[in-house]
Amino acid sequence: MDEVVIDAAGMHYTPLNREIRAAVAAGARRIRLENVLGQRFIANGVRGDVEILVHGVPGGDLGMFMSGPRIEVFGNAEHAPGNTMDGGEIVIHGSAGDAVGHSMRGGRIFVEGAIGYRGGIHMKEYEKKRPVLVIGESARAFLGEYMAGGTVLVLARHGGPAVAERGLGSGIHGGEIILRGGIDPVHLGVGASQVALSDDDWARVLALVREYARRFGIDPAPLERREEYTRVVPASARPFAGKYAWE
Amino acid sequence: MSPSIGSLPPKYRVTVDPDRCMLCGRCVENCAYGAFRREGDRILTNSRVCTACHRCVAFCPRDAIDVVERPLDYRSHPVWTRGVREAIYNQARTGKIVLAGMGNALDYPMIFDRLVLDACQVTNPSIDPLREPMELRTYLGKKPQRLELARRGDGEVELLTELSPNLCLETPIMIGHMSYGAISLNAQLALAKGVTAAGTFMGTGEGGLPEPLRPYQDHMIVQVASGRFGVDIDYLERGAAIEIKIGQGAKPGIGGHLPGEKVDEAVSKTRMIPVGSDAISPAPHHDIYSIEDLAQLVRSLKEATEWKKPVFVKIAAVHNVAAIAAGIARSSADAVVVDGFRGGTGAAPRVFRDHVGIPVEAAVAAVDAKLRRQGIRNEVSVIASGGIRESTDVAKIIALGADAVYIGTAALVALGCRVCGNCYRGLCPWGIATQRQDLVDRIDPEAGGLQVSNLIHGWTLELMELMGAAGINSIESLRGNRDRLRGYMIDQALMDVLDVRSVGA
Amino acid sequence: MCGIIGVIDRSREPMDGTAIRRALSMMNERGSGEGAGYVVYGCYPEFRDYFALHVFFDNIHETKPRVDELLHQWGRVVHDEEIPTWDLPRLRKVHTPWRYFFRPDTRLMPRSTTPAEEIVTELVMRINTSVEGALVFSSGRNLGVFKAAGWPEEVADFYRIEEYEGHCWLAHNRYPTNTPGWWGGAHPFNLLDWSVVHNGEITSYGTNRRYIESFGYRCTMFTDTEVVAYLVDLLVRRHDLPEELAVTALAPPFWDEIDAMEDDRRRLHRALRLTYGSAMMNGPFAIVVANQESMVAFTDRSKLRPLVGAEHGDRLYVSSEEAAIRAMDPGITRVFMPRAGEPIVGRVVA
Numbered sequence A: 001m002d003e004v005v006i007d008a009a010g011m012h013y014t015p016l017n018r019e020i021r022a023a024v025a026a027g028a029r030r031i032r033l034e035n036v037l038g039q040r041f042i043a044n045g046v047r048g049d050v051e052i053l054v055h056g057v058p059g060g061d062l063g064m065f066m067s068g069p070r071i072e073v074f075g076n077a078e079h080a081p082g083n084t085m086d087g088g089e090i091v092i093h094g095s096a097g098d099a100v101g102h103s104m105r106g107g108r109i110f111v112e113g114a115i116g117y118r119g120g121i122h123m124k125e126y127e128k129k130r131p132v133l134v135i136g137e138s139a140r141a142f143l144g145e146y147m148a149g150g151t152v153l154v155l156a157r158h159g160g161p162a163v164a165e166r167g168l169g170s171g172i173h174g175g176e177i178i179l180r181g182g183i184d185p186v187h188l189g190v191g192a193s194q195v196a197l198s199d200d201d202w203a204r205v206l207a208l209v210r211e212y213a214r215r216f217g218i219d220p221a222p223l224e225r226r227e228e229y230t231r232v233v234p235a236s237a238r239p240f241a242g243k244y245a246w247e
Numbered sequence B: 001m002s003p004s005i006g007s008l009p010p011k012y013r014v015t016v017d018p019d020r021c022m023l024c025g026r027c028v029e030n031c032a033y034g035a036f037r038r039e040g041d042r043i044l045t046n047s048r049v050c051t052a053c054h055r056c057v058a059f060c061p062r063d064a065i066d067v068v069e070r071p072l073d074y075r076s077h078p079v080w081t082r083g084v085r086e087a088i089y090n091q092a093r094t095g096k097i098v099l100a101g102m103g104n105a106l107d108y109p110m111i112f113d114r115l116v117l118d119a120c121q122v123t124n125p126s127i128d129p130l131r132e133p134m135e136l137r138t139y140l141g142k143k144p145q146r147l148e149l150a151r152r153g154d155g156e157v158e159l160l161t162e163l164s165p166n167l168c169l170e171t172p173i174m175i176g177h178m179s180y181g182a183i184s185l186n187a188q189l190a191l192a193k194g195v196t197a198a199g200t201f202m203g204t205g206e207g208g209l210p211e212p213l214r215p216y217q218d219h220m221i222v223q224v225a226s227g228r229f230g231v232d233i234d235y236l237e238r239g240a241a242i243e244i245k246i247g248q249g250a251k252p253g254i255g256g257h258l259p260g261e262k263v264d265e266a267v268s269k270t271r272m273i274p275v276g277s278d279a280i281s282p283a284p285h286h287d288i289y290s291i292e293d294l295a296q297l298v299r300s301l302k303e304a305t306e307w308k309k310p311v312f313v314k315i316a317a318v319h320n321v322a323a324i325a326a327g328i329a330r331s332s333a334d335a336v337v338v339d340g341f342r343g344g345t346g347a348a349p350r351v352f353r354d355h356v357g358i359p360v361e362a363a364v365a366a367v368d369a370k371l372r373r374q375g376i377r378n379e380v381s382v383i384a385s386g387g388i389r390e391s392t393d394v395a396k397i398i399a400l401g402a403d404a405v406y407i408g409t410a411a412l413v414a415l416g417c418r419v420c421g422n423c424y425r426g427l428c429p430w431g432i433a434t435q436r437q438d439l440v441d442r443i444d445p446e447a448g449g450l451q452v453s454n455l456i457h458g459w460t461l462e463l464m465e466l467m468g469a470a471g472i473n474s475i476e477s478l479r480g481n482r483d484r485l486r487g488y489m490i491d492q493a494l495m496d497v498l499d500v501r502s503v504g505a
Numbered sequence C: 001m002c003g004i005i006g007v008i009d010r011s012r013e014p015m016d017g018t019a020i021r022r023a024l025s026m027m028n029e030r031g032s033g034e035g036a037g038y039v040v041y042g043c044y045p046e047f048r049d050y051f052a053l054h055v056f057f058d059n060i061h062e063t064k065p066r067v068d069e070l071l072h073q074w075g076r077v078v079h080d081e082e083i084p085t086w087d088l089p090r091l092r093k094v095h096t097p098w099r100y101f102f103r104p105d106t107r108l109m110p111r112s113t114t115p116a117e118e119i120v121t122e123l124v125m126r127i128n129t130s131v132e133g134a135l136v137f138s139s140g141r142n143l144g145v146f147k148a149a150g151w152p153e154e155v156a157d158f159y160r161i162e163e164y165e166g167h168c169w170l171a172h173n174r175y176p177t178n179t180p181g182w183w184g185g186a187h188p189f190n191l192l193d194w195s196v197v198h199n200g201e202i203t204s205y206g207t208n209r210r211y212i213e214s215f216g217y218r219c220t221m222f223t224d225t226e227v228v229a230y231l232v233d234l235l236v237r238r239h240d241l242p243e244e245l246a247v248t249a250l251a252p253p254f255w256d257e258i259d260a261m262e263d264d265r266r267r268l269h270r271a272l273r274l275t276y277g278s279a280m281m282n283g284p285f286a287i288v289v290a291n292q293e294s295m296v297a298f299t300d301r302s303k304l305r306p307l308v309g310a311e312h313g314d315r316l317y318v319s320s321e322e323a324a325i326r327a328m329d330p331g332i333t334r335v336f337m338p339r340a341g342e343p344i345v346g347r348v349v350a
């Protein structure tokens, strides 16, 4: 059994996920979901090595708690795809809503277009897990807020700034946010600081850029100019120390 | 001492533990009242003069000093308290009015401590104030009821309304009026440096603006009180705003009196009165016998300063405070300061301090409700003062309807004041309520300024946390938001005045 | 967490209730089956000049005469009837929904520039605060609110929503935390021409309520949403602010953003915040407000609630979820997310 096709038209997400799990258990390598419209929690908590193709617009919390599968969405995603994701991959051929990759601990998310507010909020890393969020166009306010680990990369392919709103990396205490085209320092959040990329950083970024280009079938060359990138990192591992005094 | 009454039990007993004492002499030096003396290899004490100001305790390197309050009490009696009995002995001896320092000392229930604040759970997210914007900026002054706009040809709108001048505070915490004379120059300087650093304001009190404070004048509200001490056009122009003091919470309805002994060269210069002369502030302003006279004085001050300065009016919180505030709102005044009966003072008659006026919580609630009912809340800002002790009091009074607060005692405590209540004696060992140079020198204005700004900063952080927990990111949305308060063991009548519901409701 | 959706056809082409019924049910995950509602603009063309008052009566025999009496005192009722409903097994009819078509006698409010509106506002406030067992929940001309406790499709079928037609619709799927199961607590909230649906919670409600009540409005629904309808009425109708600026007053930029603006804009924005500080709404929200001519959607200043917009020809859609819009109109061409506090505005052109 290589490919399983599920017609999700009019289906509630619970039976839909039940079918997905059953297909994974039966050894499917690829699950194709047709006519998806608004179903939340697709592949919620699903483990294993399987490819899930989503045709349509999935609902919120796509791939939440997911550990292993590779999801590809042909459409926009809503609120918080990759929420608390542990491993695997989400590729979105479109844009996504707020809180993309919220509290993500591992795995990778590639968004072809733009994302909303609070992208990568509280992303963290643990042991060998290092989450990655790559955004093709731009992100709104509070990108990487509270970030504790992993990499957020914004490619600004639309020509405008990668981030033009407040709170970038606000409260960041681990991980990195890499932006093509730089940013206006007034948008840097509390505890975030801007640094240049080291050779190692650039190697990591370049690999992700090429990966992005490959996934969405574009030419990576215009995105390969090192001098266009800037890196936002924590100014300290304890951004809010100094706020409290003992009684 | 009177032959038939004899001496009263000492208020405090000071003892020095000879095993700990290293005879360094710091207590002898530090005590302004002469409670300590060295005899041979012992420190002896005179407990009778002690005020429990703790200056000695704070500087003893060996923790050798003990100050015990009421080492010897009267037979206890719920009606004939110690205070009542001692006032009678005092008056039997002197036949005079008893003066007392600091604020209301009777054990009334604290309304603040019976109000609890709200926090978000689930239905809305609390906000982390350091990460997300949290706005405490507060504008004090008249606001228009509505805006007049003109739509231009290009689709843009143009603002036609001219806004009145407003004071812009970065945090809604200001320091109230404590005059030069009542407190020392170094104390005022420390306060001035503190408010400047914190982006807020302080009052000069009715003592003029001493020369060394001029660099901070953009953060000072100059006061015009009934004695008009130190008031001239130069003074009015220097202030960021002007405040007319009608009354004071600690002693509503009566004036003030700076004894001639405190009027030295420097005080005489800023108050513009002769050295050694008593400075008497009458109970009323003798050009204000009615509300329209107040409007007159407000306009006169505005006219003199070309309508560039907000004018505040401070009243003591008395029974009819809401109606009075509504009258003030109808003058050209920009803010009304409501001073509750817990407000501090250098000296006030004990009966006034303890028995006249109402608490600021009820006063502000009543004022805000009245102004809203009359649709004139935008006409004035409401500043609460008198008994604001910590950041939660600030949050609660703003939720009851205030725009900002004045703190007084709390700011002095930040400078070391121990609330000993002996300010009127002019010997404050902390260098605050005194003009004696060696005592004044005990305050380093720089360090003191940092202590004051630290205090305001700490409260500001706590305010942000409290607001964030309540899901509010701008102070405007806390103002008058009584739904975010609940009353705990408050009776229904007071609950109605505060317009809050009970805990659990 | 509630679901909201709105659509306006800018050329006033009427739409029936079928599509919005389907779209709202898409978001059942956001509701709890305890409240749903619809408002449709343009549904009473034959009575277009009359205020359509929709009233819940607890008891027709006891309370209705008192409402009738008040209406006759203040104007003329040209027609009234029970709002037609279907009996449904799962939706218990706890109130009788009634509609009046009413024209106020404007001579009774001589000093007002909008006397008809003043009279209707006063009547709504008076009935809702003093006539026990009666609640006016819709009071505009040529529009109607239909709401009840239940799932969206039940409420739609109960009111036979598919039979109504109009050029603008708002709908709401409720997840109540206050007043569950109370019909009056369901959205949309309406006053005169304004209707509001809202997702989120307004943490500044106490401040806003005290502010709006000082202008004579009375909050009677025990919920934070009605205050939005009154604020919009005050700012736009009575204070004559353009809709975009009214939204700015309700969800203003942060001070640091205002400080960075160039002179004229800074003056304007500062004046707005100073003047309307008590109208500013805090907490997480996405709100859609509509009247006969326009539909405006916006979120709180930090965008704590989702909002998506989409277009298809003359139709502008807004919703909590893109999927709901697609359920309504699979042919949408442009999908977009507004910035925090930035309104999506749709206006009819003719």
Ligand code: SF4
Pocket: B016, B020, B021, B022, B023, B024, B025, B026, B027, B028, B043, B056, B059, B060, B061, B062, B063, B064, B065
């Ligand atoms: S300050 Fe303390 S150690 Fe020094 S003399 Fe006084 S009691 Fe002794």
Ligand code: SF4
Pocket: B053, B102, B412, B416, B417, B418, B419, B420, B421, B422, B423, B424, B427, B428, B429, B430, B431, B432, B433
């Ligand atoms: S200012 Fe000085 S005298 Fe007055 S209470 Fe404080 S410590 Fe005592």
